[in-house]
Amino acid sequence: MTEYEKTELGLFIEMIRTERNLSQRQLAELAGISNTEVWRLETGERRKPSPDVLKALAPHLEVRYEDLMIKAGYMGETLEHQHFTEMIFRDADGTVVDISKRAKEMYDKDSDWANMAYRISKELAPEDLAAIKAVANSLLNKNR
Incomplete structure (x- = not known):
């Protein structure tokens, strides 16, 4: 060590x-x-x-x-909302250092996609998930 x-x-x-x-x-x-x-x-x-x-x-x-x-060592705080869970992280002084809001943004934009993405992440085998990620990255790179 x-x-x-x-x-x-x-x-x-x-x-x-x-x-x-x-x-x-x-x-x-x-x-x-x-x-x-x-x-x-x-x-x-x-x-x-x-x-x-x-x-x-x-x-x-x-x-x-x-x-x-x-x-x-960041302190996590979970806030439950109707369509998402928000995680707020604070440092030892209580200052907010990050808030995970993507679920709400994705849900607001397209609730069907948000629900499907959640199911995909939980229910598909890792190799199927990797294939979907590869296709999505390809499409995102094509549109840059």
């Missing part, structure tokens, strides 16, 4: 990364962050990563962003 004391978050990221057979560099490249940042997180040098870093890592570790935020 380094001179830094590993944190719960650092151990968690390292464990998941190694389970996925990813090097620190590979994870960093997938997430679009520096491999030094991944090293800092895993060793405990970086104790309070930004929500943006955690948001970038979550899909490549295949964990929920909210779970990383809580492991990083």
Whole structure:
């Protein structure tokens, strides 16, 4: 172990990364962050990563962003609304650092699609989900 004391978050990221057979560099490249940042997180040098870093890592570790935020020490607050759940994260001072609102935005734009997307994420096999993501990314890139 380094001179830094590993944190719960650092151990968690390292464990998941190694389970996925990813090097620190590979994870960093997938997430679009520096491999030094991944090293800092895993060793405990970086104790309070930004929500943006955690948001970038979550899909490549295949964990929920909210779970990383809580492991990083952000306080989560759940607000239940009629058609969505909103997550608010605060730092130790009580300052809001992030609010997950996408479900509402997606629902407001197209409630049928929002419901379908939820079912797809919960009910389809990972390979089917990956195929849908590939098609969606292709369409999004075509329209840029």
